[in-house]
Amino acid sequence: MKIERVEALAVRLPFRGTFATSQGTVGSAAEGAEHVVVRLQTDDGTVGWGECRPSRHWSYETHESVCSSINRYFDPALRGHNPFDLAGIDRLMSRAIAPGFTLGQPIARAGVELAVWDLLGKRLGVPVQTLLGGTSQRAITLSWTVVGHEPEAVAGSVEEGRRRGYRNFNFKVGFGATTDRLVARTIAELAPDAFLWADANQAYGLDEAVRASRMLAEFGVAVLEQPLPVNRYTDYPLLRSRSALPIGVDEGLYTPADLLQLVRLQALDVFVIKLCRMGGIRRSRQAIELAQAAGLTCLGSGLTESEIALAACAHLLAAAVIETPNALNGRQFLGAHLASGLAGEGDQVVVPSAPGLGIKVDEQRLAALRVPLSCEP
Template sequence: FDIAGAHALMNRAISPSFSTGMPIAKAGIDLALHDLTARIRGQSVAERWGHKTPEKLTLSWTINPQTLDETAKLVEEGKRHGYKHFNVKIAPDPKFDIEMCRIVRKMAPDAFFWADANGGYDLATALAVAPKLADIGVDVLEQPIAANRLTGYREIRKQRALPILMDEGVVSSVELIEFIRLGLLDGVAMKPARTAGLWDARRQIEIVQDAGLLFLGSGLTDPDIALAAAIHLYGAYGLKFPAALNGPQFLTGSFLERPLVVSGGDIEIPRGPGFGVQIDEKKIRSMQN
């Protein structure tokens, strides 16, 4: 089962430019191949890799308020669903961000607290904001400036206010290795869709772990299959932090025979061959009508 060979063929059809070409499209094929080949062997995807997974994975609740008044309500909503950890979307307004983060931390003093700027600050703002976020109690800062501002990442990391994660800038393991050598990051927020699927995501996690850097788990508001793939990946590689997988938070309905179960802020990792899930064909047909 040559998944590496499949990626080589896809890369011939859609060539890389700066990095992997059309990674999200390739991720769909990659996930299908991982699920299929593991099913043929009668193994879970994690077992096919020689790994085991825990029964559950802890999740983080996403906070993205439009006004400060909304912030407390969104935190309370997460708590009502059993979530204990929170990730917030910040930038471009530093004053708003600092006050919003202060509210979240006050309401969740024991939470793992993760701020993601999605590249929305300029360098000067990021350098000014990072120490203030650290003082509030933000644990990590993801993608503070645009992905192509490499010297800026070096400056922010040298500040040592708090750990700096990359997201959008790390598509393949090639640039990940380069960025580590350049001293640009303290860790990576992994997303299988961004990395063209599980094949290179695994390599990236192994590179990060071997370098003694942080591996955090995230996603792209993943529906059923992509969510199952992500939790198998993160469980297999021993994710130590709550995963910012917000598909269950924002998506309704499921096309699985047995929908994935989230309880108390934890998601159950399904058992069985492949990703451990079965598509309900009747639900698929009903969605087409």
């Protein structure tokens, strides 16, 4: 059994509303959502599907660069290789495109790796969760991402989440002390029993982050994610010593080795897992096990991935027995999905029991939503 073809397909999905962070808008109805679907086929005709979500407002990887990386470099490098050799596939992708300071092209690599896991599960007749060695947890819990900066908009977003069956909420901060306080207070008043999670997306300096942590603690917020820029390694231990809240880190973590450096520095309390940022399931699982061994809380997160990547996250997080609410918000923001097979009411996602990722890609819808890029074959 050998890999015969790896193909990246660029799509643009309809987007509901506007999703903004302190660093800018990462999704809007006007622009839609740029996704890449990966189709991997072996010489016996087995097909695996993967997905990744690049955004130029969130990462250096773009729609074009992800497709170019896969179609021009990873595809020829992986042809003829055994799909069961996950470590070998990883090495071949590193040789095809050299890493930078840390893992190179992680979002593109994640799309390929998800397709490999889907294919392996199908070939063996078992779900990915079983391949990962954990089957006791059958569902994951989602957190609703609150949007807006004015009281009416924030309240409306919280109420919409509650109507749709969500019990826990995450929200963006870093828009100024007055706005951050207003948003936190509004959410806390409407959801006093919820798990609340604030994400600054690198917006603060050290002293500002300390002040923000104390303000957010007044409203029962449980975690302050990524308050400082990713390269302020030595500031994070100082922040932890002065913060009123546990500190989570997301941006800047691409490999288990990156996480290990921060653990050694005692720089974080919470590991925020973004499967696509870490290059896929294999590295994410290694990092989760490291975080759990270090006594860190683990929270799952994403960037409006559709049902393909959401299924992968469900397998990963359930296998690792992550019971905290996860900010996987594709269902909230996307106006169309590319696959079926994921069940669950409200804020619950049931882990598929069918082989592989357990989803069925709608190839007709996929074709209708494709967009031409010069990097495609």
